[in-house]
Amino acid sequence: MIETKTISIANQKGGVGKTTTAVNLAACLGDAGYKVLVIDLDPQANATSGLGIVQQQGTSLYSALLNAGDITPLIQKTVAENVDIIPSEVDLAGSEIDIARTDDYLHCFRKAVAPVAQSGIYSFIVIDCPPSLGILTMNAVTASDSLIVPMQCEYYALEGLSVITRLISQIRDSGANPKLELEGILMTMFDGRTNLAQEVVKEVKEHFPDKVYETMIPRNIRLSEAPSFGKPVIMHDRNSVGAKAYLHFTAEFLTRTGIPTDCVTVP
Numbered sequence: 001m002i003e004t005k006t007i008s009i010a011n012q013k014g015g016v017g018k019t020t021t022a023v024n025l026a027a028c029l030g031d032a033g034y035k036v037l038v039i040d041l042d043p044q045a046n047a048t049s050g051l052g053i054v055q056q057q058g059t060s061l062y063s064a065l066l067n068a069g070d071i072t073p074l075i076q077k078t079v080a081e082n083v084d085i086i087p088s089e090v091d092l093a094g095s096e097i098d099i100a101r102t103d104d105y106l107h108c109f110r111k112a113v114a115p116v117a118q119s120g121i122y123s124f125i126v127i128d129c130p131p132s133l134g135i136l137t138m139n140a141v142t143a144s145d146s147l148i149v150p151m152q153c154e155y156y157a158l159e160g161l162s163v164i165t166r167l168i169s170q171i172r173d174s175g176a177n178p179k180l181e182l183e184g185i186l187m188t189m190f191d192g193r194t195n196l197a198q199e200v201v202k203e204v205k206e207h208f209p210d211k212v213y214e215t216m217i218p219r220n221i222r223l224s225e226a227p228s229f230g231k232p233v234i235m236h237d238r239n240s241v242g243a244k245a246y247l248h249f250t251a252e253f254l255t256r257t258g259i260p261t262d263c264v265t266v267p
C-alpha cells in the first residue's frame with residue numbers, strides 16, 4: 001500500500017496563485033498517473049469550479065468537519081484524469097465559527113480526513129486553502145505533511161513568508177503537527193523583464209536557499225482563462241507556456257520528494 005502525502009497550498013495573501021497551483025499541480029500529477037484528491041477548503045470554491053464541478057449546497061466538508069463523519073460520500077470525480085475532489089460551497093465560511101467552538105478545534109479536519117488519508121487510495125491529497133490563516137487553514141496545515149507556498153514577486157513578499165514560517169514553527173512546536181514541513185516556495189505570475197521580480201526572487205532565495213523551486217510560473221493568459229472552461233490548463237491548452245510551466249513544476253516537485261518523474265511528460 002502506498003503512503004499518502006498531504007500537502008496544503010497556503011498563503012494568507014489573496015490572489016497569489018494558490019488555487020491555480022492546487023488545480024494544476026493536481027491535474028499534472030493525475031496526468032502522470034498518480035491518484036489525487038483535491039480538497040477545496042476555500043468558501044470561494046474556485047478550485048471546485050476550476051475542476052469542472054458546479055457548487056452545490058451540502059456537498060462540502062462542512063458537516064464532516066464538525067461530526068468527524070465519513071467523507072467518502074463527499075468525494076466526486078473531476079474532469080481531470082485521476083483527480084477527485086471534495087468540493088467547497090459558500091456555507092463552508094460558517095464552519096470557522098462552529099469549529100472554533102469545538103474542544104479539539106485544530107484537529108477537526110485531520111480527524112475527518114484520516115480514514116481516506118490512511119486508506120492508501122490516493123498518492124496525494126492537495127488542499128486549496130482560503131486566503132487567511134484562520135481556522136480552516138490552521139486545520140489544513142495541522143493535517144498536512146507539508147506546505148507549498150505560492151508567492152507573487154512583489155514588495156513585502158518576505159514579510160508575508162515570515163508569517164507563514166512562524167506559523168509552521170508554532171504548529172510544530174505546539175505538538176499539533178511535529179512533522180510539518182515547508183515543502184517549497186513557488187514563484188507565480190513571474191515577469192522576468194522587471195527588476196523587481198528578479199530582486200524579489202534573489203532575496204527569497206537568500207533567506208530560503210533550498211526551498212524556492214527553480215521552476216517559476218510566468219504570467220500566462222491560458223492559465224487565467226482555463227478556469228472559465230472548468231478545466232486545468234493541460235486540458236485547455238497543453239502546449240501553452242502555462243501548461244508547460246506547471247508540468248515542469250510538477251516534475252521538480254516529484255524529484256524533490258524523491259518520487260520518480262519519468263511519468264511526467266512535458267511537451
Ligand SMILES: Nc1ncnc2c1ncn2[C@@H]1O[C@H](COP(=O)(O)OP(=O)(O)OP(=O)(O)O)[C@@H](O)[C@H]1O
Binds near residue numbers: 218221
Ligand atoms: N501564472 C498566472 N498567469 C496569469 N494569471 C494567473 C496566473 N496565476 C493565477 N492567475 C490568475 O490570477 C487570479 C488569482 O489566482 P488564484 O485564484 O490562483 O489565486 P489565489 O491565491 O487562489 O486567490 P485567493 O486568495 O482569492 O484564493 C486568478 O484570476 C487566476 O486565474
Ligand SMILES: [Mg+2]
Binds near residue numbers: 018046128130
Ligand atoms: Mg484561491
